[in-house]
Amino acid sequence: MKRISEKELYLLLAAGALVFFASMAVIFADTSPEWKDYQAEFKDIIAENFGSVDLATVPSGIQQIWVKDLNRVDRCITCHQGIVWKGLERVEQPWTTHPKPEILETHPVEKYGCTICHGGQGYAVTEYEAHGFEKDWGEPLLSEIIGSEYDPRNPPPLYEIRCNLCHRYERSTPGADYINYAKSLVRKKGCKICHVINGNGGSLGPDLTREGEKYPGSFDFSNFAVEIPSIFNWHFYHFKSPSSVVPNTIMPDMNFQTKDAIALTMLVMSWKDHSSLPIDYFPGVELKEVRTPEEIEYDRRLREGDGAFFVEHSCFVCHSVKAFDIKSPTDKGPDLSFAPDDVRARFNKTVEEFLFEPTGTMKIILESQIILTDKQKWEAIEKINKAYNIVKNKADSLSTSGTSLR
Amino acid sequence: MVSWWLTFRKKSLVITDWWYDMRSELKHSPWRQLLWPWKPESSREAGSAVVQNFLLHWFPNRVSLKSLSFPYSMYLGTITLTLFLVLTVTGIFLMFFYTPSVERAYWSIKDIEFAVSFGWFLRRVHRLAAHMMVAMVFLHMFRVFYTNAYKDGTTVGSKRSYNWVIGIVLLVLTLLLSFTGYLLPWDQLAFWAITVGTNIASNVPLIGEEIRRFLLGGTIIGQNALIRFYVLHVAFLPLAMFGLIAWHMWRIRKDGGLAVIEQVREETKKQPPQLPRKTKTYSVLGIAKGVTAQVIDPTVLNDENSVPSSPNLTMRVLNVVLLTVLVLTVLALFVHAPLEAPANPEVTPNPAKAPWYFLGLQELVGYSAFIGGVLIPFLVVVGLAMIPFIDREQTHLGIWFTNSTGKRWTWIGLLWGFVTTVVCVAIGVMFPMREVFAGIESQLFFELVNPANLLILSFLGLYYVSFIKTRSHRMAGIALFSAFVISFILLTYIGTALRGPNWMFYWPWETWPIHPISF
Numbered sequence: 001m002k003r004i005s006e007k008e009l010y011l012l013l014a015a016g017a018l019v020f021f022a023s024m025a026v027i028f029a030d031t032s033p034e035w036k037d038y039q040a041e042f043k044d045i046i047a048e049n050f051g052s053v054d055l056a057t058v059p060s061g062i063q064q065i066w067v068k069d070l071n072r073v074d075r076c077i078t079c080h081q082g083i084v085w086k087g088l089e090r091v092e093q094p095w096t097t098h099p100k101p102e103i104l105e106t107h108p109v110e111k112y113g114c115t116i117c118h119g120g121q122g123y124a125v126t127e128y129e130a131h132g133f134e135k136d137w138g139e140p141l142l143s144e145i146i147g148s149e150y151d152p153r154n155p156p157p158l159y160e161i162r163c164n165l166c167h168r169y170e171r172s173t174p175g176a177d178y179i180n181y182a183k184s185l186v187r188k189k190g191c192k193i194c195h196v197i198n199g200n201g202g203s204l205g206p207d208l209t210r211e212g213e214k215y216p217g218s219f220d221f222s223n224f225a226v227e228i229p230s231i232f233n234w235h236f237y238h239f240k241s242p243s244s245v246v247p248n249t250i251m252p253d254m255n256f257q258t259k260d261a262i263a264l265t266m267l268v269m270s271w272k273d274h275s276s277l278p279i280d281y282f283p284g285v286e287l288k289e290v291r292t293p294e295e296i297e298y299d300r301r302l303r304e305g306d307g308a309f310f311v312e313h314s315c316f317v318c319h320s321v322k323a324f325d326i327k328s329p330t331d332k333g334p335d336l337s338f339a340p341d342d343v344r345a346r347f348n349k350t351v352e353e354f355l356f357e358p359t360g361t362m363k364i365i366l367e368s369q370i371i372l373t374d375k376q377k378w379e380a381i382e383k384i385n386k387a388y389n390i391v392k393n394k395a396d397s398l399s400t401s402g403t404s405l406r
Numbered sequence: 407m408v409s410w411w412l413t414f415r416k417k418s419l420v421i422t423d424w425w426y427d428m429r430s431e432l433k434h435s436p437w438r439q440l441l442w443p444w445k446p447e448s449s450r451e452a453g454s455a456v457v458q459n460f461l462l463h464w465f466p467n468r469v470s471l472k473s474l475s476f477p478y479s480m481y482l483g484t485i486t487l488t489l490f491l492v493l494t495v496t497g498i499f500l501m502f503f504y505t506p507s508v509e510r511a512y513w514s515i516k517d518i519e520f521a522v523s524f525g526w527f528l529r530r531v532h533r534l535a536a537h538m539m540v541a542m543v544f545l546h547m548f549r550v551f552y553t554n555a556y557k558d559g560t561t562v563g564s565k566r567s568y569n570w571v572i573g574i575v576l577l578v579l580t581l582l583l584s585f586t587g588y589l590l591p592w593d594q595l596a597f598w599a600i601t602v603g604t605n606i607a608s609n610v611p612l613i614g615e616e617i618r619r620f621l622l623g624g625t626i627i628g629q630n631a632l633i634r635f636y637v638l639h640v641a642f643l644p645l646a647m648f649g650l651i652a653w654h655m656w657r658i659r660k661d662g663g664l665a666v667i668e669q670v671r672e673e674t675k676k677q678p679p680q681l682p683r684k685t686k687t688y689s690v691l692g693i694a695k696g697v698t699a700q701v702i703d704p705t706v707l708n709d710e711n712s713v714p715s716s717p718n719l720t721m722r723v724l725n726v727v728l729l730t731v732l733v734l735t736v737l738a739l740f741v742h743a744p745l746e747a748p749a750n751p752e753v754t755p756n757p758a759k760a761p762w763y764f765l766g767l768q769e770l771v772g773y774s775a776f777i778g779g780v781l782i783p784f785l786v787v788v789g790l791a792m793i794p795f796i797d798r799e800q801t802h803l804g805i806w807f808t809n810s811t812g813k814r815w816t817w818i819g820l821l822w823g824f825v826t827t828v829v830c831v832a833i834g835v836m837f838p839m840r841e842v843f844a845g846i847e848s849q850l851f852f853e854l855v856n857p858a859n860l861l862i863l864s865f866l867g868l869y870y871v872s873f874i875k876t877r878s879h880r881m882a883g884i885a886l887f888s889a890f891v892i893s894f895i896l897l898t899y900i901g902t903a904l905r906g907p908n909w910m911f912y913w914p915w916e917t918w919p920i921h922p923i924s925f
Contacts, residue, residue, distance in 0.1 A: 012721060012724060019731055026735060030524050123517065123521070124519075124520050136593075146925050
């Protein structure tokens with residue numbers, strides 16, 4: 001009988017030993033996750049701070065909050081165990097008490113969980129993955145780490161984006177300063193003249209109601225140089241200078257400052273599809289924007305007053321018409337009340353000639369954006385002349401009484 | 407150093423002796439049924455080991471040294487079977503945690519990844535073993551082809567050609583198993599790979615849409631498709647696979663063993679005939695212990711050219727299994743199983759790619775959907791299955807590349823396949839047919855005039871020329887098969903690594919456009 005070769009036996013021993021060690025490594029990797037270290041440390045902290053607490057009552061193992069209504073499972077409290085404890089304010093992360101207990105009072109963790117407000121990946125129990133920095137996780141933790149990418153000295157509170165998921169219909173939300181500021185800009189600059197927002201507005205620009213829902217791949221970064229090609233940066237640079245991000249855009253440059261652009265970016269990114277959120281998560285407002293009586297009255301006058309023609313045909317996006325009390329939000333073009341004088345001075349034409357054979361910017365606008373029939377053009381001329389007469393008469397009457405208008 | 411080695415040798419000999427002592431100790435202990443007690447004193451005793459043990463039943467009594475040799479078979483079939491068993495075991499565990507519903511599938515994978523004990527490990531091993539199994543099935547087929555092992559032997563009932571066809575069916579089943587498993591995580595990768603894969607299937611003329619509807623249980627990839635793929639993946643296909651594997655293994659025994667045995671047979675034929683002797687250690691009559699029939703040895707195995715399967719083959723198989731498990735375990739410690747964003751039918755990733763083993767086809771589909779998606783896969787599967795029925799030259803069984811002429815045609819085939827594939831892809835990339843013939847509307851024209859057809863023609867030309875030169879279907883087959891192998895590898899590489907967004911061609915040193923992120 002031939003004996004089995006020695007090599008075969010050594011190979012068996014070696015392979016067996018290696019499989020054993022590899023299995024040990026797997027068992028070690030599975031049974032010593034990082035959260036166990038954090039939980040051990042938390043017990044030490046409790047023992048140090050609250051001598052009377054029985055450590056056996058401190059929960060151990062993976063902890064999770066399951067919010068059925070929001071369809072979310074948040075295991076953040078596996079490491080952030082101190083969030084709902086009082087008296088750990090001075091302890092560092094991840095064991096500290098929630099820094100804003102007053103928010104936790106109105107937003108109890110059992111009903112909200114963590115990630116709906118903070119972002120991050122609730123399912124994960126390792127730091128990098130749980131904070132949502134994985135390539136394919138679209139909702140990263142909106143902490144200062146990300147904020148400082150955009151403004152290192154004064155990182156914007158990006159988490160306010162997530163406040164506005166539910167608070168979007170509120171005029172102002174306590175604590176959400178950037179979002180409140182952005183909302184005031186939206187009202188002041190008249191974004192809704194061109195854009196539908198929350199269900200109503202003009203139609204010159206795209207509907208922004210679900211702008212925050214758009215996928216990163218649907219943004220075009222090819223026309224401008226940017227360090228991080230992120231949705232945030234796209235909106236930021238687009239707000240600062242629309243035409244450098246989208247050439248040939250008709251969106252006017254609003255001269256936004258850096259802070260304005262950041263706040264507005266946060267606001268548009270918060271405009272997500274909220275149809276999966278239960279209705280009772282929205283603060284007690286009707287599902288529409290609240291407007292002041294003055295605003296409603298001004299809006300009514302715009303649409304029904306003598307200058308309704310200019311509002312209806314979007315002329316007022318760029319032109320004020322002082323005679324009819326129409327204030328353009330952008331004031332990109334001259335006041336139409338003085339058009340007969342203006343057109344004569346700049347183009348050496350009458351208003352009729354200019355409207356039927358326009359030149360320069362107005363040629364592009366009248367050919368592509370605001371297309372008027374001949375009948376409408378005559379109506380426009382008539383209205384402009386009417387406005388001109390009103391202003392002139394007012395000026396005459398003022399000058400006879402000794403005051404100068406201009 | 408030398409002295410250290412000598413000491414080591416000496417010590418290890420001591421260990422071997424201890425090993426044998428232990429085994430003879432154990433031979434008489436009650437543990438002998440569980441542990442490995444076997445130190446057979448005779449061929450008969452060794453044979454009984456195989457007969458009496460259920461698990462060892464699929465081994466022959468004796469195994470030739472040539473069949474046992476690693477360089478001959480490289481144990482690719484054993485590795486494949488091991489991977490299949492690993493997949494079965496990990497798969498059964500994963501089934502306890504996975505929910506095949508559109509709402510829950512993705513999140514149950516997240517749970518397996520983060521909250522289930524060893525879930526991450528099970529998932530990684532399952533994925534790695536699946537990819538490796540596809541690769542190993544291909545390699546196993548390459549080995550059987552090149553060693554001329556698909557030919558019927560000289561023993562009664564030897565039909566290796568049948569086993570080759572069973573093998574091709576097993577290859578297709580393996581691809582289907584992998585493909586159906588691809589959808590289950592329900593992430594973007596899964597969703598769009600299946601979209602691309604089923605769209606390829608829909609290019610079949612006339613019934614393409616019906617096939618797609620049959621696969622998906624509807625017109626979109628939704629809950630119906632998910633449950634269909636799930637049932638196929640966890641029940642139907644594995645059962646079919648188990649049955650066919652059993653058949654495949656049984657046929658190896660029926661066919662007289664690995665094809666290399668035919669060489670042993672020829673060698674013994676040359677020697678003077680021997681008297682009948684008591685070699686068969688069991689028979690129908692031998693069920694009662696100790697009774698043996700005296701027969702003329704039907705095989706050609708003797709003490710010189712073979713060893714008892716127990717413990718030689720069993721030990722070898724155990725080693726192959728252990729090493730396969732070792733590679734999987736170590737890889738699983740370092741290679742993460744990806745899980746992309748949840749499936750979203752409204753957002754198409756760019757580029758959207760099929761599973762890697764279909765990327766060669768996807769590359770060809772880029773030239774012509776019908777040719778790449780239907781005709782070529784059909785030709786490949788049918789062509790492979792027909793190999794043993796075209797090449798009926800009953801010589802040189804079990805010899806790598808047959809002979810020196812075979813080696814030469816292997817090289818010629820590899821070279822020809824490489825050059826023609828590169829040329830075809832170059833034409834496809836630099837002169838897209840639809841731009842060259844921009845004025846032509848006819849779909850039929852582009853099905854006829856495209857680089858994929860050029861590739862088919864160049865392969866047929868290779869077969870024709872090599873057959874004229876050698877007058878041997880085996881040699882022509884080797885040339886064509888080698889061209890197919892290199893083309894498959896090359897196209898798969900190009901589809902995987904060199905095709906970027908919009909299916910544009912990118913060299914390895916060129917960076918793809920950076921994908922935008924949310925923050």
